Amino acid sequence: MILPTMTPSSGGPVPVDVHTKILGIETSCDETAAAVVVGGTAVRSSVVSSQVDIHARFGGVVPEIASRAHVDLLTPVIAEALVEAGLDGPDLDAVAATYGPGLVGSLLVGVSTAKALALVWDVPFVAVNHLEAHLYAALLEDPSLELPLVVLLVSGGHTMLISMEHHGHYRLLGSTLDDAAGEAFDKVARYLGLGYPGGPAIDRIAMEGDPYAIDFPRAMKGEGLDFSFSGLKTAVVNHVRKHPDASTADVAASFQEAVVDVLVTKARRAAQQIGAKGLVLGGGVAANSQLRERFLSACVSDGVHGFLPSREMCTDNAAMVASAAWYRLGSDGPSGLDCGADPNLRLPLLTD
Amino acid sequence: MLILGLESATAQVGCAIGGHEGVLASSHSARGKRHAENLTPAIRFVCEQARVELSEIACVAVDNGPGLFTGLRVGVASGKAIAQALRVPMIAVSSLDLLAFPLRFANRRIAAVIDARRGEVFWAFYRPVPGGVQRTTEPTVGTPEDLAADLLAQPGETLLCGDGALRYADRFDRPNLEIAGGDHAFPSARALVQLAHAKALREDWVRPHEIELLYLRKPDAEINWSTREGA
Numbered sequence: 001m002i003l004p005t006m007t008p009s010s011g012g013p014v015p016v017d018v019h020t021k022i023l024g025i026e027t028s029c030d031e032t033a034a035a036v037v038v039g040g041t042a043v044r045s046s047v048v049s050s051q052v053d054i055h056a057r058f059g060g061v062v063p064e065i066a067s068r069a070h071v072d073l074l075t076p077v078i079a080e081a082l083v084e085a086g087l088d089g090p091d092l093d094a095v096a097a098t099y100g101p102g103l104v105g106s107l108l109v110g111v112s113t114a115k116a117l118a119l120v121w122d123v124p125f126v127a128v129n130h131l132e133a134h135l136y137a138a139l140l141e142d143p144s145l146e147l148p149l150v151v152l153l154v155s156g157g158h159t160m161l162i163s164m165e166h167h168g169h170y171r172l173l174g175s176t177l178d179d180a181a182g183e184a185f186d187k188v189a190r191y192l193g194l195g196y197p198g199g200p201a202i203d204r205i206a207m208e209g210d211p212y213a214i215d216f217p218r219a220m221k222g223e224g225l226d227f228s229f230s231g232l233k234t235a236v237v238n239h240v241r242k243h244p245d246a247s248t249a250d251v252a253a254s255f256q257e258a259v260v261d262v263l264v265t266k267a268r269r270a271a272q273q274i275g276a277k278g279l280v281l282g283g284g285v286a287a288n289s290q291l292r293e294r295f296l297s298a299c300v301s302d303g304v305h306g307f308l309p310s311r312e313m314c315t316d317n318a319a320m321v322a323s324a325a326w327y328r329l330g331s332d333g334p335s336g337l338d339c340g341a342d343p344n345l346r347l348p349l350l351t352d
Numbered sequence: 353m354l355i356l357g358l359e360s361a362t363a364q365v366g367c368a369i370g371g372h373e374g375v376l377a378s379s380h381s382a383r384g385k386r387h388a389e390n391l392t393p394a395i396r397f398v399c400e401q402a403r404v405e406l407s408e409i410a411c412v413a414v415d416n417g418p419g420l421f422t423g424l425r426v427g428v429a430s431g432k433a434i435a436q437a438l439r440v441p442m443i444a445v446s447s448l449d450l451l452a453f454p455l456r457f458a459n460r461r462i463a464a465v466i467d468a469r470r471g472e473v474f475w476a477f478y479r480p481v482p483g484g485v486q487r488t489t490e491p492t493v494g495t496p497e498d499l500a501a502d503l504l505a506q507p508g509e510t511l512l513c514g515d516g517a518l519r520y521a522d523r524f525d526r527p528n529l530e531i532a533g534g535d536h537a538f539p540s541a542r543a544l545v546q547l548a549h550a551k552a553l554r555e556d557w558v559r560p561h562e563i564e565l566l567y568l569r570k571p572d573a574e575i576n577w578s579t580r581e582g583a
């Protein structure tokens with residue numbers, strides 16, 4: 001008999017203020033991270049131990065290898081985060097961890113660790129949705145951002161346009177119908193022999209190429225807020241087959257230009273559509289230089305308050321987990337110690 | 353000295369507290385593969401039953417495998433976190449040792465056998481010695497047929513225990529072999545606390561970051577990789 005996964009149970013809201021100190025833990029994929037954030041926005045420490053080098057030779061994240069590394073790395077990473085923050089465990093007001101979505105074996109290391117720490121220090125445990133944490137990355141760095149916000153969340157697993165109307169209240173405006181943007185970067189980079197991870201590799205070589213050399217298709221650019229990137233990958237493959245001498249830098253730059261063009265166009269459209277006060281980027285692909293540049297200039301010309309979280313805050317980190325936990329603790333309260341991991345967790349979306 | 357033992361290497365997840373007075377309280381559950389969901393509440397429950405505050409714990413013991421990888425990591429990650437937070441040392445005991453230990457009065461060779469899934473088992477041999485058992489072979493992984501061949505090569509009687517022995521009982525159906533019943537299907541947190549206490553008296557402990565898991569199997573990707581590399 002398989003029992004349904006327990007959703008975090010709520011013990012009622014817990015008052016939070018500018019002094020509330022939360023230890024965040026993030027182990028959903030291949031970054032082992034811990035951070036201490038005070039009052040939801042003041043980052044006292046943020047330690048990230050990346051396993052990128054461990055997985056690079058396999059051309060992608062290997063779940064079992066990631067889980068093994070998390071068990072070895074997490075305790076020292078937490079110790080470092082506490083030392084850097086100048087805090088002792090019992091000084092904390094809560095311990096939070098990502099409980100989904102992500103790789104189940106990796107998530108369980110973080111969740112088990114966080115629950116155990118919360119038990120020893122006798123403080124609340126908060127289970128955090130990884131996607132929600134990404135939404136809070138921008139607010140963490142720029143608390144002056146006003147709601148409603150439109151967040152363009154782009155990573156290896158997700159491509160979403162989300163409106164954040166109130167804290168904890170999200171609406172999905174658009175998402176990818178096939179590949180995530182980051183997935184397209186990885187696949188194209190692998191095809192071009194640029195290695196893994198694909199995002200930074202393409203970003204680098206594209207700087208030497210002509211982004212307008214090849215006019216790759218912009219699927220669904222003209223209308224709506226959904227995305228599709230699988231055709232673009234096929235177009236790159238077909239182009240290289242037909243033109244084996246094409247400069248790799250030009251192909252990479254033109255591919256990147258096509259992705260960025262579609263992402264920025266749709267983000268602007270979304271912000272206009274809901275009358276957003278701000279437009280922000282989040283997720284690993286938001287570290288892409290071309291995307292960052294084009295995004296900011298679009299915000300300036302549209303007169304929207306645009307904000308780009310730092311590269312460290314776009315990629316997976318635990319500060320955003322602690323920040324999201326601060327809001328969750330204040331609105332819903334702690335999670336139960338019987339919480340498990342939910343690898344397929346979705347954002348809690350408004351549907352009306 | 354109070355020891356907290358966490359055991360989650362098989363389908364069962366358990367927790368126990370004890371010391372020189374023996375095991376004070378324990379909890380075991382073996383349903384639905386809910387290690388992470390069950391373990392933290394079990395620790396709190398066992399503390400309450402034993403009337404022990406976590407701050408009184410002087411050492412955290414964990415089962416470091418071999419076993420089912422994800423479950424194993426739930427116990428080890430929890431144990432490392434508790435030991436780090438309390439600033440106390442840790443003791444690691446193999447799941448196979450935990451299976452064999454309760455059979456120390458058996459008067460014959462013991463084979464501890466854990467179901468490794470994918471048609472394989474983890475096993476090691478033991479012989480009873482005064483006060484416990486002594487492992488005579490290194491923990492290993494292979495098919496039940498490999499183990500049966502191993503047993504055939506050894507004269508004398510052997511008592512098998514563990515969910516691996518029970519699952520593949522038909523492979524071990526021979527006159528000089530006996531399989532211990534269901535009570536000995538899983539390593540227990542009680543045995544963990546008992547064995548860890550003996551080790552603690554010898555100060556045979558490690559710091560949390562020195563805990564090593566006995567996986568005995570490479571991750572699939574690495575296996576594929578070494579095949580591809582011809583290594």
Ligand SMILES: [Zn+2]
Nearest residue numbers: 130134155316
């Ligand atoms: Zn992420």
